[in-house]
Amino acid sequence: MAAKAYVCDGAKIECQLCTKPEGELKVTSNEIKIQDKKFANAKDKEKMNLIFQGNCKKSPYQSSPCQAVIKVEDWQGVADALIQDDPALLEDSIIMCTYGGAPIKITDHLQKNEPTSLEPIMAPVVMPAEDPKIVNIDWKEDDKDPKIKGWIEATTLNIMPGEEVRFYLDEKK
Template sequence: MGKAYVSNGAKIECQLCTKPEGKLMVTSNQIKVQDKLFANAKDKEKTNLIFQGNCKKSPWQASPCISVIKTEEWKDTSDTIIQDAQALTEASTIMCVYGGVPIKITDHLQVNAPIQLLPIMAPVIVVSTPQVVEVLTKDNKTKTNSGKVEEKTDSCI
């Protein structure tokens, strides 16, 4: 089974952050997959790896992760090249040099479920057999479905 590619807004995780769940924001390219920007190995800066908590490795856990994060290169990237850099997959990780732990992708945001396609149908028009309700003859007689023949008279005043 192939690995899913990583999209803008993917969930990432750092175990040394007081709020371990963060977001990966794509700034490296404009290529989209499923209407979301496609992440590649250039998305590795402070502006890309967004965490809201503080780093547990900082003195008294006082430094926000975003201020101390320093990364190496992404590992376990795809062989697919997107705008001069390897695409990120759900298995990709990046080491935070400051904390000494890998940052992992926990939700790549690529939708893998097929979309249900329903057949397109034209409106159905039902044509019934025409029925004769009444027949008017030249001699002004009317024949109905019951078989009765009646004389038709015009009444004018």
């Protein structure tokens, strides 16, 4: 199941019983932001939050502005995540207007699903500026273990991890 988007300040809302059905959700409940916009939560349900410009079709002669008569219940379909102690609103959250008896739906949550920056998948490989070389070679011996006669310890410069280094031993030297 795909993750649902959170609702941001200025989200588009809709009530089919408004003569101008498209409205706007104004977040006043908190200052927590997502993508530089305030998050909406379940407290954003007052007249000052649900902004409609038209009149309610259920009012006598459709004469009452929605803003004057709107009366809502609690938001349904909210997130489990809390924003300042109240559930965050999701793109499919709805709230019922009890005056008109119609649901108010979110039609555009305004959360963008585009990355703000792209990080590289893996770090670039930096090639050495100089030719690889062996700086120092030492013969080491272990007096404690008679099975090990000795080993070579080499200090290198500009040899990349995984590159092969070969030593040719001559018992005379």
